[in-house]
Amino acid sequence: MENIIILESNIIDLSIISTSARMLIELDSIIQKSDFKGKSFKVNLGDVTFNPAHMNTLKSIMELAGAEIELIITKSVNTQLAALETGLAVSEKLPEKPYQINIEKKQESVAIEENQELELSETTDEEVQDNIELTNKEEIIEEITEESLFPEESNDTEKALEDFLNSEEYPNNNQDKQDKNEKLLKKKAQNQLEKTLYINQTLRSGRTVNFDGHVFIVGDCHPGSEISATGDINVWGVLSGIAHAGTDGNQNASIRALKINAIQLRIANMFSRKPDRLLAEKVEKTNTFTPEEAKIENGEIKIFSYKY
């Protein structure tokens, strides 16, 4: 299959292949054609299930070639467990891949697979050869990495998060590497790496914010404004509009504000509304902030206040 290797960020992307057995065959054939010695790779297994036996085979294929597996990227829980058992680091998400050249070609290769159901044929071998030659040209790779700013940013963020998490404990060289990786993953999950949209103004009625990630607003959100985010929503002010957090189904998203006065709060697929008003609405003065957080607990949206 063409262009599975993306050498700039050392990712071997096998996710387009549908079964674990085929993946292993493919990996084997790629290894035989190129030089992996001394390099470290991230292997993307998509959502295919690998049992521990498969995982061991994968590990030994790489070891025979003299390469190291830095990270296994997979969406399947079983594969994650198998990887952890074999002592490999695991992540659910792919790092950003903005390199235009490779992405275009990758789409082509997916199309071919769907339409033609190719086994490894001669033509595809040649194309793989071409790709390997292209990516082996180190100068081209370096040009690309310097021009595109985006991946550097995300690497910095990821590195910054890892540095922060690692600095929490005294370095313990005796600790099992597997333990360390597990702990790191758990902590990473708590301190998510998602992008945050920072808005430094008040949202009046009619304004909307829609973002894939967390949202942080410095200002009030007037009634009639709507905020929706796949992550958390944080309002440094009075939230009086409609806020919808965890729009992609994430029930762990929360909505925080210095004062929650929202018309409706929506988290994932649940929503709750403000009690009906009985009197002409009295605005509670803004110097009585009561910092609050709304989360789903036991199947309902609850508002927790922070005591001080």
Next chain:
Amino acid sequence: MTGRVIVVTSGKGGVGKTTSTANIGTALAKNGAKVALIDTDIGLRNLDLLMGLENRIVYTLIDVIEERCKLNQALVKDKKNPNLVLLAAAQTRDKSAISAEQMIEICEKLKKDFDFVIVDSPAGIEQGFQNAIAGAEEAIVVTTPEMSAIRDADRIIGLLEAREEIKNYRLMLNRVRANMIKTNDMMSVDDIVDILSVNLLGIIPEDENIIISTNKGEPIVNMENSKAGTAYNNVAKRIMGEDIPFMNLDPQVKLVDKIKNFLFATANS
């Protein structure tokens, strides 16, 4: 000299934009300024009715734009005050008959000859509203103390904030009933200013005389002893830069009335 172009807008209909335009314009003219009023509510024109100039309209805003007449020919002088002119809207067309650029042109021309150009905006946020704010540098947002009007005013203020050319917008609270504020049935002025986060220009109390003045075609500022008239006069002075304190709107209950109320239990307020 360049005049000031002020648009009077609200979002919600029926809160008192046209009444305010007529009265503020008349009050400014009484203070000596040269004032031009423009009605941009094409198809539903009302400003000429309130000024009592309906019978004198020959050419309208659309005639000027479609170049059937010169701008001077379309300006109708007020009955009582020669400093005040009106550029009326057309009743037979609709708001799509004019574009924002054309409005800007007209405002630029009028600015040269007048101290104040006051633009009466139609209700809504569509083409009519956008035409009205096109040539303006200042805005007066009119609202009544009701949730619906306030919500719409918030939207309008958001739209005005987004427009760089409008450097200054202030709130005018209309139809305020002090007795209802006292019994907590109506939102207080402070609450409204808090919700909208905007500077206050004036508070106009509810006044039955407004209905009378509209039917007569005579702006209420010309009527003596009306609370609303006094309030509008104060607003005009504030626009000209004077610092007038806000009127005390508490109903003044005289001792005689108190005794009457006690004895006869009539519904006086």
